Amino acid sequence: MSTLKVIEVKNLSFKYGQSFALDKVSFDVADGDYLGIIGPNGGGKSTLLKIILGIIRPDSGEVRVFGQPVNNLRQEKSYIGYVPQRLSELGYNFPATVLEVVESGRTPLLGFFPRLTNKDKKEVEKALVFTKTSDLKQKLIGNLSGGQLQRVLIARALCSSPKILILDEPTSGVDVGTEGQFYDTLCELNTSLGITVLLVSHDIDVVAKEVRSLLLLNKKVVAYGSAQGLINERYLEELYGAKFSFLKHQH
Amino acid sequence: MWELFQYGFIQRAFLAGIITAVIAPIIGIFLVVRRYSLMADTLAHISLVGVAAGLLTNTNPVIASLIVSIGSSFLIERLRESKKVFGESVLALFLSGGLALAVVLVSLSHGFSVDLISYLFGSISTVSVFDLYVIALLALIICFTTIFLFRQFFIVSFNEELASAGGLKVHFLNNILIVLAAATVVLSLRIVGALLIGALMIIPVISAIQFKKGFLKTLFISIFISLLSVILGLLSSYYLNLPSGATIVVVSLIIFGFSLILN
Numbered sequence: 229m230s231t232l233k234v235i236e237v238k239n240l241s242f243k244y245g246q247s248f249a250l251d252k253v254s255f256d257v258a259d260g261d262y263l264g265i266i267g268p269n270g271g272g273k274s275t276l277l278k279i280i281l282g283i284i285r286p287d288s289g290e291v292r293v294f295g296q297p298v299n300n301l302r303q304e305k306s307y308i309g310y311v312p313q314r315l316s317e318l319g320y321n322f323p324a325t326v327l328e329v330v331e332s333g334r335t336p337l338l339g340f341f342p343r344l345t346n347k348d349k350k351e352v353e354k355a356l357v358f359t360k361t362s363d364l365k366q367k368l369i370g371n372l373s374g375g376q377l378q379r380v381l382i383a384r385a386l387c388s389s390p391k392i393l394i395l396d397e398p399t400s401g402v403d404v405g406t407e408g409q410f411y412d413t414l415c416e417l418n419t420s421l422g423i424t425v426l427l428v429s430h431d432i433d434v435v436a437k438e439v440r441s442l443l444l445l446n447k448k449v450v451a452y453g454s455a456q457g458l459i460n461e462r463y464l465e466e467l468y469g470a471k472f473s474f475l476k477h478q479h
Numbered sequence: 480m481w482e483l484f485q486y487g488f489i490q491r492a493f494l495a496g497i498i499t500a501v502i503a504p505i506i507g508i509f510l511v512v513r514r515y516s517l518m519a520d521t522l523a524h525i526s527l528v529g530v531a532a533g534l535l536t537n538t539n540p541v542i543a544s545l546i547v548s549i550g551s552s553f554l555i556e557r558l559r560e561s562k563k564v565f566g567e568s569v570l571a572l573f574l575s576g577g578l579a580l581a582v583v584l585v586s587l588s589h590g591f592s593v594d595l596i597s598y599l600f601g602s603i604s605t606v607s608v609f610d611l612y613v614i615a616l617l618a619l620i621i622c623f624t625t626i627f628l629f630r631q632f633f634i635v636s637f638n639e640e641l642a643s644a645g646g647l648k649v650h651f652l653n654n655i656l657i658v659l660a661a662a663t664v665v666l667s668l669r670i671v672g673a674l675l676i677g678a679l680m681i682i683p684v685i686s687a688i689q690f691k692k693g694f695l696k697t698l699f700i701s702i703f704i705s706l707l708s709v710i711l712g713l714l715s716s717y718y719l720n721l722p723s724g725a726t727i728v729v730v731s732l733i734i735f736g737f738s739l740i741l742n
Contacts, residue, residue, distance in 0.1 A: 281644040
């Protein structure tokens with residue numbers, strides 16, 4: 229992990245109506261980091277990701293990605309891969325094959341020229357192979373299981389060769405076995421390809437095991453640092469406002 | 480059967496019909512997958528205001544309805560995005576409001592009710608050479624714009640959040656799509672009629688979706704179903720002396736029934 233900052237968040241605030249979703253949030257993400265973001269429901273995790281992605285604009289503060297304000301990014305926007313929390317019902321029933329959905333990850337790179345080049349097709353194929361979804365490519369996305377769909381969305385994010393991968397609760401509704409494979413894939417992306425990963429999850433156990441750095445967020449930054457140092461009862465009580473005790477397995 | 484093509488009005492009707500049949504599902508598929516199906520009907524009702532204004536002021540009704548429909552399409556999108564009114568309520572507002580305004584305009588002058596009926600339900604005998612030029616020009620614009628923006632429209636329709644995260648201009652693309660929908664409605668006015676164009680943009684697409692194919696294949700199946708509906712509909716309209724729009728839509732409904740049974 230280098231010391232180069234790929235994401236800089238400074239004094240970020242965002243309100244829904246009169247209530248703060250984010251209140252003066254600041255932190256940096258180093259190139260190659262694997263950052264987990266945890267916090268209670270309504271703690272502003274998804275809002276934070278949407279601002280980093282440039283989907284919504286903050287009320288105040290600034291987000292810089294690759295050293296530039298996020299809303300000024302043009303071609304560089306394609307270096308950010310995004311896997312949403314879950315597809316709305318609309319997306320899930322969409323009449324499209326896996327291949328069409330994965331290919332759409334190249335769309336922002338194509339501009340007004342609608343045809344995929346051989347290079348585009350190779351990147352799509354590489355992403356399908358990496359996520360082990362090649363055998364699904366002619367299937368309709370509405371016929372996939374939750375785990376298959378998440379792998380397809382990762383393939384879609386990967387085919388634009390991202391430098392940052394942002395995932396919002398990617399394993400909600402996915403069974404435990406599939407969840408394990410999913411996190412193995414993320415780990416490989418981070419360690420082998422050097423992709424910076426930002427993962428929002430409600431699952432503290434998984435986050436503690438998988439990520440390198442951790443941001444505890446409840447509208448404000450409760451704590452930010454190495455994952456090992458922050459997964460303890462004191463911080464989690466402060467974050468969730470409830471008593472925490474860790475069960476120790478005997479085996 | 481071929482002898483009927485010796486008449487100029489039949490040649491023009493078939494040409495206009497075939498163009499309409501190809502274009503309607505190209506835009507219709509994006510409306511259907513985004514649950515915007517009612518948009519086509521809303522724009523069609525609004526286009527009647529343009530038709531009535533055109534007839535009242537002696538301007539070409541197709542041109543007048545093009546201006547009114549495109550102008551209103553921006554208003555609809557603006558109001559929907561403002562979230563001051565529920566999205567479906569905006570459509571209901573413009574749908575009823577458009578029809579009401581058209582009826583008021585018709586009532587102001589009593590001389591063109593027969594003309595108006597042909598715009599309501601379509602007529603194969605009224606397609607002029609000028610109409611055909613307008614239809615062909617609109618079709619070319621719609622077709623080329625959609626080809627160039629096809630992948631952008633696809634991802635915006637699939638998931639706006641993913642499109643926005645990828646840097647696509649979602650707001651701009653939504654506006655372009657609704658303008659193309661307005662133009663499609665106008666080019667279909669002569670053959671299918673304002674009250675039935677929504678059906679030609681939607682029914683072939685929902686029939687094609689029953690075959691459970693990918694997006695591009697679904698689009699091609701939609702165009703095929705739409706062409707079949709228009710050609711069979713126009714032939715039936717000529718031989719049975721029925722309004723063309725209604726006959727085309729009835730044929731497309733029968734095909735929809737078959738697609739449900741087959742799948």
